Amino acid sequence: MKKRHLSFWDIWNMSFGFLGIQFGFALQNANVSRIFETLGARVEDIPILWIAAPITGLIIQPIIGHLSDKTWNRFGRRRPYFMIGAVFTTLALFIMPNSPALWVAAGMLWIMDASINISMEPFRAFVGDNLPTEQRTMGFAMQSFFIGTGAVVASLLPYILTNWFGVSNTAAEGTIPLSVKLSFYIGGVVLFGAILYTVLTTKEYSPEELAAFEEEKEKTTGIKKVVATPVTSSHFFRQGAYWGLAGLVATLLILYFRLEAQLLIVSGLLLAFGIILIVSGMITAPGKHPNGLVGIMNDLLHMPKTMGQLAVVQFFSWLAFYAMWIYTTPAVTQHIYGTTDSSSELYNQGANWVGVLFAVYNGVSAISAFLLPLLAKQIGRKATHAIALAVGGIAFVSFFFIHDPNLLLIPMIGVGFAWGSILSMPYAILTGALPADKMGTYMGIFNFFIVIPQILAASILGFITKDLFGGQVIYTMILAGCSLVIGALSVFIVQDRDDVYSLKTSKRNKRI
Template identity: 55%
Template sequence: MATSVVAPASTREKPRLSFWQIWNMSFGFLGIQFGFALQNANVSRIFETLGGTEIALYWLAAPLTGMLVQPIIGYMSDRTWSPKWGRRRPFFLVGAILASFALLVMPNVTALWMAVGMLWIMDSSINISMEPFRALVGDLLPASQRTTGFAAQTFFIGVGAVVASSLPWMFTNWFDVPNTAPAGQIPPSVKYAFYIGGIVFFLAVLWTVLRTREYPPENLQEFEEEKRRTAGFINGVRESFAGIFHMPKTMAQLAIVQFFSWLALFSMWIYTTPAVTSHIYHTTDATSKLYNEGADWVGVCFAVYNGVSAIAALLLPAIARATSRRFTHLICLTAGGLGLISIYFISNPNMLLLSMVGVGIAWASILSVPYAMLAGALPANKMGYYMGVFNFFIVIPQVVAGLILGFFTKNVFHGESVYTLVLGGCSMIISGLLTLRVADDDKIRLPLIEDQPVDPAYNAEASPNPRV
């Protein structure tokens, strides 16, 4: 392993940041989740519209790109510094430009191979923006505010996903935009949703880029010398994959938790549309009006669970302080697992919204609590790198999902996708139980307002008008 790079603010306690500073540094996740929500709610629908049958296999494009992109971007951003643009923000901006372009192109594909290839490009671009956002919380916030920082990101993830997941339904029901199209063509409502998503993605990330400042390295000369010795794409690839064998204890324990929780999530994202349309709407014809009504309702369901997560995210820090982060994660994941399992017993589409409440509670915790536990166990000078390596345990379950869920759905469950969702619910509950064995020693029960004041210099630079 290469010698560590000197980190910013690594030898002094970071000052607490104000509400509006945390708001500004997290706002870009609103756009990032527009991209992910449109992808999660509509890509399986696009695959089926274009004649695809092996949906889980097509989704392998997304995790493979994440496995390559996130740790390398984390490694590179750890070794980046610009007095004007900082460490993480250049990657925010580049990823936003590429992802916005991909969102504009995706609904205009005309062949299955084009859709799979565009998923590859879109997911890579979103990951370029997303990974440094996780590291930014560890860079700028003291230990006592990290749960709040990740919860703020989760709030914007929820808000963005509520709107983005509902867009096709909104266009159809509010503006009479057709949600059906001839065989092999993407419905106009889906196209317009992706266009809006591309615009929002870029503008939201740009807000964070322009209104957040980062701490410089403590010793800039030493940082530059170390960067020259350790920089390079090949070195980044080598170190990124080697990092999986040199994880801190807490990270290794969380890796198993992540595997089972994300396996559940991918089963939901891949199979909710075919499960709902076949099990509740009783159709598999992707050109029929009934199928597209069911697919639109899946978008609404996804909006509901993301809306619930936005609210739940605001409560998680208080619950974690009153109990523990491990217990909080267990309760949330159990609620999500029961929510997925309950879909099997539902015949009225409206009742799916109750199932999504449980999923939303789990989603809020998955997006914040593991990262808060992880940040306290990582060396400050490798925050981005290890956050990227941690992504392996999001990617690996998606690869497993792509390889085995299709087999189980077809050969074990005889094409009944709803059983795949039940399997995902069981996986999520197992994940919650495994959380109890995670070593989490970070201080999280500190009062919300400490004796240490908000850093006035940082405040003036990061947000000249903190009320914006």
């Protein structure tokens, strides 16, 4: 028994909801800092307000993944979560630009991030559930296409409304401009409509069917699915003590040497993780199958080997891109435009150009979604991803050697190629190593390796840029490029189990 091959339009339909999800994310990324500043936030406080995004993903995604694995009703397995997240995200998009105070806007950011994560996490597992092995690369690539498309349109929406339709881009002090408000309203409608379209045009396999597919795959490959052995209370206590002690020591060192306060976020997370493991040990019932918090922690400690290998790749990949999102504007304005005066016309000219550069890389990532599966079919997913990350790393480093702003469009093509691969290839590789009954849980846990490097970057890159690089932001971009190259090299330690499956299936078909 094998999953049926889906047509191009079937894959299009099941991925279309990501257009709406990315619309919400892109509007948030492009405008939330602007909303915070308008409502009175100081520039130095904005990073702390933004910490909502990675922290929320860290908490919400594994919980939603675990719950969606256990869900099955007449509405499906993953689709109920698509709609729940869509409803609350749409409400947050409508309310945020009308926030009467900063604390309301900050609260809406938390709600928006939590709601987007409720919809987004099951979408990753949705591809693993519905597509056969040989189509998963196309499935995640299609998601990458909609992510890129949504990011380009949503990022440019205030500009389009102002310059094409004459909508006001300014407002009284403490008031959000109409162009931003309308952009959020349009984003809410697009998000809800896109997710509703996917819910209405797709079906899901039942848990019994998924179990039968898993059994057939085991017979074909001879590779047994990953089964997490329940962790004992003593093991939880021991691991919790290690992580908790590491967090406590790191916290004391940061306080003693009076290091940057942002570093306490990292040490605090280590300490919190240790406490969670200890709590898991306290509520572990002997002889009972782990569930809830204990189940998630148990699965984390017994993650598939491929997932642990991909975690290394993800760490260096997302560290690099988070650095790019934070520092491209100051790097370009300082190194190429020669100014650090944020009130000057030259600075704002450079900042506007960075917006164009970001639109270019997102556009390229959307186009590469159709090229990556073709390349992966010829040379394999690992080689494809390694090449993409290496090209992206070289593109980052090339910023140092470019002095004409127009020439920056060239490296952004490479950045877009790398971004398109980051959004698709790791997931295509990962799903082959995950048991069908825990696809959502492990996809949620896999998100740890996306948000942890972001939190780390937010905590240490400021210190590195200021104290090690003397405020020369262009060197931070070079560091980000080197991180991508390390990520490219680390791809080769990854075991892609689907390669084995595809090879054996191909041989069997030839014999037939």
